[in-house]
Amino acid sequence: MALLNRMDWYDIARTTNWTPKYVKESELYPDEMCGSMGIPMEKWEVYDEPYKQTYPEYVKVQREKDAGAYSVKAALERSRIFENADPGWLSVMKAHYGAIARGEYGAASAEARMMRFSKAPGMRNMATLGCMDEIRHSQMQLYFPHEYVSKDRQFDWAHKAYDTNEWAMIASRHFFDDMMLTRDAISVSIMLTFAFETGFTNMQFLGLAADAAEAGDFTFSSLISSIQTDESRHAQIGGPVLQILIDNGKKAEAQRQIDISFWRAWKLFSVLTGPIMDYYTPLEHRKQSFKEFMEEWIVAQFERSINDLGLDKPWYWDQFLHDLNIQHHGMHLGVWFWRPTVWWNPAAGVTPAERDWLEQKYPGWNDTWGQCWDVIIDNLVEGNLAKTYPETLPVVCNMCNLPINFTPGKGWAVKDYPLEYKGRLYHFGSEPDRWCFEQEPERYAGHLSLVDRFLAGQIQPPNLAGALAYMGLAPGEIGDDAHGYSWIEIYKQMRMKKAS
Amino acid sequence: MTTKNIATADMNNRVGPVMRAGELADAIIEAAREDNPGKEIRVDDKRAYLRIDTDDEMILRRETIERNLGRPFKMNDLEVDLSSFAGRIETGPDQIRFYLLKHI
Numbered sequence A: 001m002a003l004l005n006r007m008d009w010y011d012i013a014r015t016t017n018w019t020p021k022y023v024k025e026s027e028l029y030p031d032e033m034c035g036s037m038g039i040p041m042e043k044w045e046v047y048d049e050p051y052k053q054t055y056p057e058y059v060k061v062q063r064e065k066d067a068g069a070y071s072v073k074a075a076l077e078r079s080r081i082f083e084n085a086d087p088g089w090l091s092v093m094k095a096h097y098g099a100i101a102r103g104e105y106g107a108a109s110a111e112a113r114m115m116r117f118s119k120a121p122g123m124r125n126m127a128t129l130g131c132m133d134e135i136r137h138s139q140m141q142l143y144f145p146h147e148y149v150s151k152d153r154q155f156d157w158a159h160k161a162y163d164t165n166e167w168a169m170i171a172s173r174h175f176f177d178d179m180m181l182t183r184d185a186i187s188v189s190i191m192l193t194f195a196f197e198t199g200f201t202n203m204q205f206l207g208l209a210a211d212a213a214e215a216g217d218f219t220f221s222s223l224i225s226s227i228q229t230d231e232s233r234h235a236q237i238g239g240p241v242l243q244i245l246i247d248n249g250k251k252a253e254a255q256r257q258i259d260i261s262f263w264r265a266w267k268l269f270s271v272l273t274g275p276i277m278d279y280y281t282p283l284e285h286r287k288q289s290f291k292e293f294m295e296e297w298i299v300a301q302f303e304r305s306i307n308d309l310g311l312d313k314p315w316y317w318d319q320f321l322h323d324l325n326i327q328h329h330g331m332h333l334g335v336w337f338w339r340p341t342v343w344w345n346p347a348a349g350v351t352p353a354e355r356d357w358l359e360q361k362y363p364g365w366n367d368t369w370g371q372c373w374d375v376i377i378d379n380l381v382e383g384n385l386a387k388t389y390p391e392t393l394p395v396v397c398n399m400c401n402l403p404i405n406f407t408p409g410k411g412w413a414v415k416d417y418p419l420e421y422k423g424r425l426y427h428f429g430s431e432p433d434r435w436c437f438e439q440e441p442e443r444y445a446g447h448l449s450l451v452d453r454f455l456a457g458q459i460q461p462p463n464l465a466g467a468l469a470y471m472g473l474a475p476g477e478i479g480d481d482a483h484g485y486s487w488i489e490i491y492k493q494m495r496m497k498k499a500s
Numbered sequence B: 001m002t003t004k005n006i007a008t009a010d011m012n013n014r015v016g017p018v019m020r021a022g023e024l025a026d027a028i029i030e031a032a033r034e035d036n037p038g039k040e041i042r043v044d045d046k047r048a049y050l051r052i053d054t055d056d057e058m059i060l061r062r063e064t065i066e067r068n069l070g071r072p073f074k075m076n077d078l079e080v081d082l083s084s085f086a087g088r089i090e091t092g093p094d095q096i097r098f099y100l101l102k103h104i
């Protein structure tokens, strides 16, 4: 039997919009789920997916991808990454799996919403494949770390993290729930597939793959770069949607959704991806700095694609470029300082050689962030470990749910961006964070940050032990310095040399 | 690929695939050169991935990839190693095209 060329039947097979007989169109496609902004059905039917894939092709290609990733894993089982890798690298994996694996199931649900409620048939097809992609991502990223669970309980957080109220998880969930689980199909296509997947996922799945390959972890490198080949296809769902919105006078709304998602993704990546690239990954294995990866993926590639669609840079673009130099250093310092409250062991990453690297990549680092680390290092050298732990809570932003932090040193200009809404005072770490809230206050108003919960008496007893219990951190899971403070030896030697 | 000035890093016309490293990526580099005569093809090797790009438009033909691989190749099999790409994409059974609508 001769097979028809795909292009000879694709358009006909895709024509799956028909006139409903037993229900009204508005019942088949309720607006809360569709979000079609009043644009009529026939305008959605011009949607033409740029990256076409049929179901038989999909099955064949995905099978090949899975065979590749699993066979690399099997072949390298003996390389004993867990035993041989630097502890900082293990922390990279722990943070990655916990923050991401279960979120992929959330993404499957978001794709399923587009699959059912998109008015464009081509979009439904793409989302069907996208949904299966995301199930694959979750399953693989739960399966791969599973072999380490018996060796190290922190790896159990690949599965456990999403069910806890651990603070980084609250932040992560707040973002992903906002973008994926509580938006209509059109908003999902813009905020998740376009803004997040053509942009930020490249940082975590390709930028990090480059570091993984340098670190000799080819299993992880192969896994995450393979996952990104799915993203590369289904991330294209959003592009034609943006075109339809622009053509139908909805450019401002499209832009607004991109601006919200982009800023929120940036904040999450400043705590997740920034520290692992610039501090946890062993110095000799860093392919590029976090800022350089951001320049490659987000500025040069993603922002250029926004421009080509006829959209504008997010309104806070200059601030974003400025914050690329600083924000993640503060996040890293905070994560290390509050290290008992995370499910991985943060690597300090501040030996003299690492500081030289930081100074070179981020001129002025020693005069700012370095000054805070100097105090921590002094305390560690003198054996005052207790002084390197926090005694208070940070102020947490009511949008990103991350500690509000600014550059220390001479230029210290800490600022709260408050907002009173219906009698409650909210705090934000930046103007764009507050702006996100103001776009749709009711969406966010009821949420309590971890600190809000603490002050409301929800965390008992109100001390570190109570907080750890609330966050689900059991003994053996509580974070500590990745290298057991062994890196402080070089500073001790330097002091002894100076003294003698 | 990083520049001296991040503020203008988006002022580029780069288009092309970002491939996972391997024999397919090598064949794509050759195909990019053959199928886009007269254009400079840049390759940024990041070990795990290779960014292969040129300005404004890049075409990759199935036949050229097939010849460079030395085995039959279906255009949509590119996806196995196509991790990302710069510019827009247009996929067909015999060629794939990366492009931008606006030159800046």
Ligand SMILES: [Fe+2]
Binding pocket: A104, A107, A133, A134, A137, A231
């Ligand atoms: Fe995914």
Ligand SMILES: [Fe+2]
Binding pocket: A107, A134, A197, A231, A234
């Ligand atoms: Fe995805």
